[in-house]
Amino acid sequence: MSDxxxxxxxxxxxxxxxxQHSVGTRILGYVVGLVLALLLTATSFFIxxxxxxxxxxxxxxxxxxxxxxxxxxxxxxxxxxxGPDNTNNVLALAFGxxxxxxxxxxTVWIMAHLNANMPAMDQIMPMRR
Amino acid sequence: xxxxxxxxxxHADPHHIGLVIEHPxxxxxxxxxxxxFWIFLLSDIVMFSCFFAAYAVLADQTAGGPKGSEIFExxxxxxxxxxxLLSSFTCGMASIAADVRNRFWFYLGMAVTCLLGLIFLVxxxxxxxxxxxRGYGPSRSAxxxxxxxxxxxxGLHVSAGILWLLTMMAQVxxxxxxxxxxxRMMCFALFWHALDIVWVGVFSVVYxxxxxx
Numbered sequence: 003m004s005d006x007x008x009x010x011x012x013x014x015x016x017x018x019x020x021x022q023h024s025v026g027t028r029i030l031g032y033v034v035g036l037v038l039a040l041l042l043t044a045t046s047f048f049i050x051x052x053x054x055x056x057x058x059x060x061x062x063x064x065x066x067x068x069x070x071x072x073x074x075x076x077x078x079x080x081x082x083x084x085g086p087d088n089t090n091n092v093l094a095l096a097f098g099x100x101x102x103x104x105x106x107x108x109t110v111w112i113m114a115h116l117n118a119n120m121p122a123m124d125q126i127m128p129m130r131r
Numbered sequence: 132x133x134x135x136x137x138x139x140x141x142h143a144d145p146h147h148i149g150l151v152i153e154h155p156x157x158x159x160x161x162x163x164x165x166x167x168f169w170i171f172l173l174s175d176i177v178m179f180s181c182f183f184a185a186y187a188v189l190a191d192q193t194a195g196g197p198k199g200s201e202i203f204e205x206x207x208x209x210x211x212x213x214x215x216l217l218s219s220f221t222c223g224m225a226s227i228a229a230d231v232r233n234r235f236w237f238y239l240g241m242a243v244t245c246l247l248g249l250i251f252l253v254x255x256x257x258x259x260x261x262x263x264x265r266g267y268g269p270s271r272s273a274x275x276x277x278x279x280x281x282x283x284x285x286g287l288h289v290s291a292g293i294l295w296l297l298t299m300m301a302q303v304x305x306x307x308x309x310x311x312x313x314x315r316m317m318c319f320a321l322f323w324h325a326l327d328i329v330w331v332g333v334f335s336v337v338y339x340x341x342x343x344x
Contacts, residue, residue, distance in 0.1 A: 014158050016165030018226075018321045025231055032223040039216050043334075047209055050339040061340055068335035072328050079219055079324040091169060098173035102180040109184035 015087040018080055035078025042071040161314055168318040172325045175288075179329050182284055183336060186277040190341065194272035199341030202267060207258060208338045211251050212330065215289075218247035219327040226320040232308045241300050244323070248293045255286050278337065285333055288326050295319050 015021065020028060046067045049060055076082045082091050120126075157163075190199065225240030259279070262268065269279035299319055302312050 014162050016162040016317070017169035018165055018317055018324075019162075025227060028227050029224070032220055032227075035223075036216065036220045039219075040213075043212055043216065046335060046339055047205065047212075050342065051205065064335050064339050068331050071331045075219070075324060075328045075331065079223060079327070080321060090166060094166075094170055094173055098176055101177045105177065105180045106184045106187065110187050113188040 014090065015081075015085075017082060017088075017091045020081050021085075021087070031078055035074055038074045038078070039071055042067050042074065046071075161310075161317070164314045165317055165321065168321055172321060176325065176329065179281075179284070179332070182277075182281040183332060186281045186337065189273040189277040192273040194274075196272040196275060197267055199274070199278070199337070202262060203338050203342045204258070205338070205342060207254055208334055211254050212334050214247045214251045214254075215327050215330050218244045218251070219324055221247065222320055222323045226316060229303070229308060229313060229316045234303070237303060238300065241296055245293055245296050248289055248296070252286060252289055252293070255282070259283070282333060282337065285326070285329055288329070292319075292323055292326060295322065 020031070023031075046064055049055060049063050049067070055063070076095075082088060082095060084092060158166075221240045221243040225237050225244060228234075228236035228240055259282075262275075267275055269276045296319065299312075299316055302315070306312055
């Protein structure tokens with residue numbers, strides 16, 4: 003019974019909240035997050051200005067590094083994890099990501115096609131006269 | 132008897148997440164508040180994604196004006212990034228201090244967070260003022276309009292965050308670590324960390340991708 007009461011208290015966690023940890027463990031979590039984020043940031047800035055890697059790969063690398071760093075922030079600073087006590091938070095995050103990808107991906111896709119299919123401005127202007 | 136007990140368990144755990152929850156009742160206010168704020172943060176991120184989409188479409192429309200690679204200074208952006216990252220860390224320290232009700236570390240963490248946020252804002256403001264003084268204001272080209280809206284919108288969020296931060300320090304000073312003050316502190320920490328996530332997108336997409344092309 004006491005076991006069940008214990009589970010009942012822990013079945014849900016607020017976003018930003020951790021499971022019960024000591025202060026030392028919590029500080030350690032933030033330190034790990036900070037170090038990882040600084041490493042990823044330094045890599046991003048290094049890759050953006052270097053000649054050492056194949057140039058066309060740089061934009062892809064930057065985007066991958068950015069997504070990785072956002073993941074680090076979510077896990078170590080916002081404490082959004084995949085545990086069962088975080089189901090609500092993860093579902094909300096998943097829906098938010100869906101909308102973000104629809105908006106950004108859809109816009110870039112459609113506008114790139116419009117740009118490619120539209121004649122240049124100096125060709126349009128004579129048509130209007 | 133054992134069958135009804137099993138049926139009861141299966142019903143109480145419909146998603147097989149391994150936890151049996153029998154009539155847990157409404158969630159504590161702390162969880163409900165933070166969850167609602169999390170929904171707000173996600174909608175804020177959706178709004179930022181619209182600015183990102185606009186920037187991605189308009190980044191090449193310079194109308195004869197400067198390109199991104201001609202006006203961005205990587206050194207400033209690196210300092211801004213480190214400031215925000217460290218402020219996220221000190222904000223985390225302040226929220227731990229609030230949870231253990233340690234006033235000294237709370238004030239210290241919040242003060243350092245505020246200082247780092249102000250350094251970030253000063254650098255950003257000087258960058259904007261410098262661009263406008265050189266005639267590269269938001270009305271110069273579609274690219275600059277998108278740039279100023281996206282980066283300026285993040286800057287506005289940081290300014291609002293600093294106002295909120297000072298409010299939290301005043302509330303802890305005046306009211307102590309009451310339950311409602313702690314809930315607000317939790318929402319503020321979420322807000323500040325979410326701003327850092329948006330900044331990761333800004334410096335990667337705007338400054339680093341923009342200066343390479």
